[in-house]
Amino acid sequence: MSGNLSRYATVSLTLVVAVGLFQSLLHFQLGNGFYTLPSIGAWIFLIRLISLTASLYLMLYFRQRHYQLVFLTGILSTVATFGGFIFLWIRFLNPEVASYSSGIFLLIIATNIVYAGSLILSPSSRHLWFKVGGFLTLGLGLMQMIVTVGYMDIQLISSPSALTTIGPWITLVTSVVPIPFILHFLQETLPRSVNEKGTNSFSFADALMGLEIILFLLILVSGVKLASESYNQLHVTSKALLLALPFKSGSYINSRGDTLLYRLMEPLGYDPNKTYPLVVCLPYSCRQDNVGQVEACPPAQWLSREQNRTKYPTFVFVPRCPPGTGWGGVSQTGSVDTLTIEAILALDKYYTIDPQRRYVTGVSRGGYGSWHFISTRPDLFAAAIPVCGAGNPVYAPLVTGVAVWAFHGAKDRNVPVEGSRAMITAIRAAGGHPRYTEFSGGGHYIWADVANTPGVLEWLFAQKKHQKKLNQ
Structure with a gap:
C-alpha cells in the first residue's frame, strides 16, 4: 500500500x-x-x-x-x-x-x-x-x-x-x-x-x-x-417584501402567553358596517420572520391580485408556523393548529367577518393543514380547498357538512396522491359530495394548474354554512 x-x-x-x-x-x-x-x-x-x-x-x-x-x-x-x-x-x-x-x-x-x-x-x-x-x-x-x-x-x-x-x-x-x-x-x-x-x-x-x-x-x-x-x-428578500405589501403584520397572544404571528389583508374599501368572508391561507413552509409566509403561500398571492381583490372583497389571513412545526395532520410534527384557530376567532373582535363564510386553503403542508382544520373544526369552516395534501379518513363523517374542492397531481412524489383520494372516497362514502380534480401528468407543483381551473374562486365564495353546499 x-x-x-x-x-x-x-x-x-x-x-x-x-x-x-x-x-x-x-x-x-x-x-x-x-x-x-x-x-x-x-x-x-x-x-x-x-x-x-x-x-x-x-x-x-x-x-x-x-x-x-x-x-x-x-x-x-x-x-x-x-x-x-x-x-x-x-x-x-x-x-x-x-x-x-x-x-x-x-x-x-x-x-x-x-x-x-x-x-x-x-x-x-x-x-x-x-x-x-x-x-x-x-x-x-x-x-x-x-x-x-x-x-x-x-x-x-x-x-x-x-x-x-x-x-x-x-x-x-x-x-x-x-x-x-x-x-x-x-x-x-x-x-x-x-x-x-x-x-x-x-x-x-x-x-x-x-x-x-x-x-x-x-x-x-x-x-x-x-x-x-x-x-x-x-432573510427577507425583496420579492417576499413585495408580495407581503398588501398584508398587515399582526400577532395573537393567548392567555398562556403563546404567540402566533400572522399577515392579514383587508378587503378593498373595507366598510365596518358590512360583513366579509375570511380565507385562511396556510403556507407550505415555516419562516423565521413575519413576512415570508406570503411568498410560501400561493393561494394568498392569488387572492391579493388586484382583479381578485376587486371581484372578491375578503379578508385573507396568513399565519406563520415556527420552524419545526406545521398546521396539523402530519405525524411526528409539532403543530400550531389550536393557536391558529384561537387567532382566527379573535379576529371577530376587531373586524366584521361573516361567521358563515370562513374558508381554508393551502398547498402541501398547507394542504395537510386544510384537511386537518376542517376535520377538527368542521363547525368553523364553510369550505376548503386542500392542494397536494392528505387527511385522516376516520374524520370523513365530520367533514360532510363542509364544501370541499381538493386538488392533487397523480405523479406527486412529495405527498402521494392516495392521501387525497382516500379522503374524497371516505367523504363520499359518508354521504358527502366533495369535488376532486386530479391532474394526470401533474407532480407536486400544480398550483398554476389549480389557479387556471375555471370557476374555483366563484365556487369558493358561493359557499356558506347552514345551507346546501354547491358541490355538484
Whole structure:
C-alpha cells in the first residue's frame, strides 16, 4: 500500500468533517426547514458519496494492518449505511415502502454500533485515536437509536418538537466523528515494508482520490447554492417584501402567553358596517420572520391580485408556523393548529367577518393543514380547498357538512396522491359530495394548474354554512 494512503485518508476525512460542520451550521439555523431547501437532494447525494470514499480509505487501511474484525464490521457498516441511502431514494420514488423505514434504520444503526464495538475492543484499540473514534461512533449510534425508537413510540420522548431539537445535534456529532481518525493518520507514517505491498491498493487509492477531487468541486458548487437558499430562508428578500405589501403584520397572544404571528389583508374599501368572508391561507413552509409566509403561500398571492381583490372583497389571513412545526395532520410534527384557530376567532373582535363564510386553503403542508382544520373544526369552516395534501379518513363523517374542492397531481412524489383520494372516497362514502380534480401528468407543483381551473374562486365564495353546499 502506498504511503500516500494516510494522506489520502486524511484529506478525505477532513472533507467529510468540513462538509458536516457546514451542514450542521445550516441545520441549527433552519431546523428541519433545512431539508426543504430546493437543492437538498443533490447535496445529500454528494455528501453520501464523499462519506463512502472516506470509509473505503479506512477499510483499505484496516485490511493492510490486518485488523480483520474492524475491517469486516467496517465493511458491513459501510454497505448498510450506503444501502440505507439507496433505500431513502427508493422511498422517495415509491412512498408506499415507507412503512419499512424504522426497521431498516435500526438495522443500519445496529451495524454502526457493532463497528464501534470492534474499534473499542479489537487490537486496533491500542491506538488511542481509534478507540476515541469508536466511542464517538458508539455515542452517535445510541443517539440515532433513541431518535428512531422515539419516532416509533413518541411517548419515549416528550414531544415531536424534542425530536426536531435533537436532529441538529446528531448532525453535529456525525460531523466530528472522523476527527480522531484524522489525528491518527496525521501522527502516523506507514513503515516501508507495508508501503511496498499491495500495488493493487495503490491504483485503487489513487483512482479514489481522483473521484474525491471531482466530488470536492461538485460539493463546492452545491454548497454555494445551498448557502444561498439558506440565506433566503433566514432573510427577507425583496420579492417576499413585495408580495407581503398588501398584508398587515399582526400577532395573537393567548392567555398562556403563546404567540402566533400572522399577515392579514383587508378587503378593498373595507366598510365596518358590512360583513366579509375570511380565507385562511396556510403556507407550505415555516419562516423565521413575519413576512415570508406570503411568498410560501400561493393561494394568498392569488387572492391579493388586484382583479381578485376587486371581484372578491375578503379578508385573507396568513399565519406563520415556527420552524419545526406545521398546521396539523402530519405525524411526528409539532403543530400550531389550536393557536391558529384561537387567532382566527379573535379576529371577530376587531373586524366584521361573516361567521358563515370562513374558508381554508393551502398547498402541501398547507394542504395537510386544510384537511386537518376542517376535520377538527368542521363547525368553523364553510369550505376548503386542500392542494397536494392528505387527511385522516376516520374524520370523513365530520367533514360532510363542509364544501370541499381538493386538488392533487397523480405523479406527486412529495405527498402521494392516495392521501387525497382516500379522503374524497371516505367523504363520499359518508354521504358527502366533495369535488376532486386530479391532474394526470401533474407532480407536486400544480398550483398554476389549480389557479387556471375555471370557476374555483366563484365556487369558493358561493359557499356558506347552514345551507346546501354547491358541490355538484
